[in-house]
Amino acid sequence: MPEIEAFADDVKIMLEASRLAASIAMAHFRQDPEVWYKNEGRSPVSEADIAIDELLKKILLDARPDYGWLSEETRDTEHRLGRRRVFIVDPIDGTRAYVAGRPDWCVSVGLIEDGRPVAGVLAAPARGEMWHGRLGGGAFLNDVRLRSGQGDVPDAPLRVAVPDVVAAQMRPGAVAGLDKVAGAPSLALKVAAVAQGELDGVYIRPQSSEWDLAAADTLLGETGHTLVDKAGAPMIYNAPDPSRGLLLAAARQQAPGLLALLQPCDGH
Numbered sequence: 001m002p003e004i005e006a007f008a009d010d011v012k013i014m015l016e017a018s019r020l021a022a023s024i025a026m027a028h029f030r031q032d033p034e035v036w037y038k039n040e041g042r043s044p045v046s047e048a049d050i051a052i053d054e055l056l057k058k059i060l061l062d063a064r065p066d067y068g069w070l071s072e073e074t075r076d077t078e079h080r081l082g083r084r085r086v087f088i089v090d091p092i093d094g095t096r097a098y099v100a101g102r103p104d105w106c107v108s109v110g111l112i113e114d115g116r117p118v119a120g121v122l123a124a125p126a127r128g129e130m131w132h133g134r135l136g137g138g139a140f141l142n143d144v145r146l147r148s149g150q151g152d153v154p155d156a157p158l159r160v161a162v163p164d165v166v167a168a169q170m171r172p173g174a175v176a177g178l179d180k181v182a183g184a185p186s187l188a189l190k191v192a193a194v195a196q197g198e199l200d201g202v203y204i205r206p207q208s209s210e211w212d213l214a215a216a217d218t219l220l221g222e223t224g225h226t227l228v229d230k231a232g233a234p235m236i237y238n239a240p241d242p243s244r245g246l247l248l249a250a251a252r253q254q255a256p257g258l259l260a261l262l263q264p265c266d267g268h
Helices: 002-028 047-063 078-082 095-099 187-196 210-221 255-259
Strands: 035-038 043-046 068-071 085-093 106-113 116-124 129-134 138-141 159-161 179-181 201-204 225-229 247-251
Touching (some): 002 106, 002 116, 043 095, 047 068, 068 210, 085 095, 116 187, 129 210, 138 187, 187 201, 187 210, 201 255, 210 247, 247 255
Parallel strands (some): 068 085
Antiparallel strands (some): 201 247, 225 247
16 A cells, blocks of 8 residues: 555654764763753753754755644644645654763654554663564564553553652552552653653643654554544544643553543543
């Protein structure tokens, strides 16, 4: 099918670009890179973030000039809203870990078509990991195909990442029934762990953004998982506002039960 083959070509380009980006990241990693802060001092940005953003934008848009572009480190414009296909990029997801010299960060490169994720690459060179997937073509970690999640371990508590801000919105006693896992600096890698089957679910706190999720969402879709909002609706990308409310990544059959642990929303 032409569309599927097109995504295969896109993934090849995304993998090549991500490997170059990973090389830039590793050249600065643990080398005391220049860092400054945005969002009133809450969000670090390193010189590697900016260099990777520029590299990815040039390589990817030179190869696909008719695609749109959304990146955490590029000023957003309305130009992308008129494009069917859009690259959605986080040059370094987990910058706080990156500047601290910890390995849990990645270069995240996603591709969406008509609001749906169709291809994704996560390069986590400090962990020796390269994740990739495409619609209908499976999901892979270091070229080993990820199994489709079954979510069929009824006798064991589900291993779920629950941020404190989400735990506060859950029904009394709900957290006690889970094997609660600590958060991590890279949301993309945490979601990828669901696709891998290492985690059963991740509750995602409000104010995550499309660039945190687009690439990893493709991995979820290819392994029997889903990324949904509190109402159970799947994530739609390339919205005018890229930020999101509370979300859940989990196996399709387990998502309704995990959503039911949340307090009912008051009209939201």
